[in-house]
Amino acid sequence: MRGVNAALGAAGLAAFLALGEAVPRLGLVEEAYFPPTSRIAEALADEAADSAFWTALGDTLTGWALGLAIASCAGIVAGVLISVVPYLREATASTIEFLRPIPSVALIPLAVLLYGTELRSVLLLVVYASFWQILIQVLYGVQDVDPVADETARSYGLGTWARIRHVLWPTALPYVMTGVRLAAAVALILAITSELVIGAPGLGKRIGVAQASQAVPEMYALIVVTGLLGLLINVGARTVERRALAWHQSVRGEVAV
Amino acid sequence: MLDVRGLKKVYEGSGRRVEAVRDLTFTVDAGELVCLVGPSGCGKTTLLKCVGGLLTPSGGEVLLDGRKVSGPPPGMAFVFQEYGRSLFPWMRVGENVELPLKQKDLSKARRRELVRDALESVGLADAVGAYPWQLSGGMQQRVAIARALAYEPRVLLMDEPFAAVDAQTRADLEDLVRGLWRERGITILFVTHDIDEAVYLGERVIVLSASPTVVREQLKVDLPVERDQLHTRVDPRFAELRTHVYEQIQAAKKGAAAS
């Protein structure tokens, strides 16, 4: 069954690529706007031979990884703190509900003024956007802690720190992993966006330059790269999640937020 | 009324071939309440799904009033064991009962009447506006029964409907089914793995062998039509019948081990 599915998937992919070749060749859309697959592949090969491309890729990945790391640490610490300190959860609920839906792109003008095209501009947007994903999942995870387990730990005289380590953290971990996976995708979107709009160095900026200079196939090639990057991050994050949680698949839950 | 002839079902998939039902032949007369009982995992559910047109048999045929069943026929209703997953949680009790009626050509007033009547019959007239998940397990299964009743089937197929409820509720539901059968004169084919339940409920008990399934014995239950949990279950005849069925099932299990 799996073999059949893989073959069907490959066939679908091949059909997609063939369609991308045929549509512009047959003149259904203008080739200047939508170059055929082979032309994009050529441009992709050119890019791969260009060291500037690899620098840009490195810049994008740096912004993504740093931003995700900062957001993860901050989100986890804040989430645990809010859950552990009495009344803090009730007191922060309204603020979180207000700040979370604020679109991170609202901060673009501020980032431009404060940091210009530096890496810090990218980080500001990436961290703001991914922080909430992780925080919310941590809060949901802690909420899921079995009160009986917590009571038991308390009755055995476990201190706050020990309870966090042995009861709260293991329960929340699956949610944290889900949060990191979602945040990883959001972080990439914001990294590329800020490069594209602000002009911070990276793949996004390269796409902007390609667009401005009418280098259409290059632009498509770069977009394909960002898609592959996103795919890699999604698959990677899911694999890590599954590996790390192999021991309690049953409690793994994703909360629709 | 219901004719099962030489029914055979073989599951085939990824190189494995499982013969669930080998060769089953029996009939159910109009207005009869027949219990099918057999050892666990003997393909009872498979059999019932073939009868209900939910599965296509690999051989043989099922006839309802002389017509071959090739898909779920309009005159049959099915009550599943998993009541929690058989009712739609996004619909209120009343809507759940009414939904199948919308497929029939009925006026709105008639539909409402059928819903009310069916819910009254199962003692849940007050629950029309509740969601199924607000009810207990036993009540949910009552709703599922009401849905089947409102559909006005000629044959009611019940697949271990009380296997997942507690003993007390179970006794109540058994009496409910007997009561409804007597009141409405529906034909009921009731599958269970519980020997006591089969003898208590059925006018006739069909004992099945272990998988691959064949009919091992058919047994007339000559208990009075009027039955109740207290007296019927201590009736010496009840004890004889259940001992007999019990022995048959034990033998069926051994037979499976030997072959």
Added chain:
Amino acid sequence: MRRALLRLVFTVALPALLVTVWWVASAGSTDVYWPPLRTILEAFPDVWTAERLRGDVLPSVLRLAGGYALAAVVGVALGTVIGSYRRVRAVCEPVLEFLRAVPPPVLVPVIMLFAGIGDTMKVTVIAVGCVWPVLLNTVEGVRAVDPVMAETARSYGITGVARLRNLVLRSASPQIFAGLRQALSIGIILMVISEMFAASNGLGFTIVQFQRGFAIPDMWTGILVLGLLGFLLSVVFQWVERRVLGWYHGLRASARRSP
């Protein structure tokens, strides 16, 4: 009464504290980029006049609404088709996974090639960016229809459109809403970005104009408006979600109480 009061205190305390801190900390600020909150609030009514709301906020919201609605309809429709057929799903899956992984903002330059810089471009960008989470979540939801519910529907002759409306879409609705929620945040991002790229009106355009003209307090008011818009849309979304998915939250709560 006391509890309600306490809730109110909890809800208001921290926001009030934060605003106060902002107010006090920025009071004597001479830093051009961090003007006093007082200055920002004073600028607010001057900047966001009725005319500006009509000329800049309304077009942005309309584009968002148009693109989002388009994405929702197309995503749910295509997702239902793909999710319903195993083979179709297997063929489409890798391509969809790739398309979803493309960061939506890079669509802006591509779609500008085809659609220029008018409203068509912005609506298309929003629609193309929002469709993937809706589509993929619908596929997951449609695929995961409970087999017992599916059999129930079949046994009662609920097929075709009735099955789609009463079973498939309702049972997939929690996932569909999860997708719609993701799509909403992507939609707002794309609304702003597409206007920052090329526009003559709209929220994103106005805010960038302020920033380029070094009208810093005005720019801050723009950030506040965007934040408020995001918050309001999220409130509306939650309100709709609670109405449509009331059953789902109730079901989950009752499952938690009795596992």
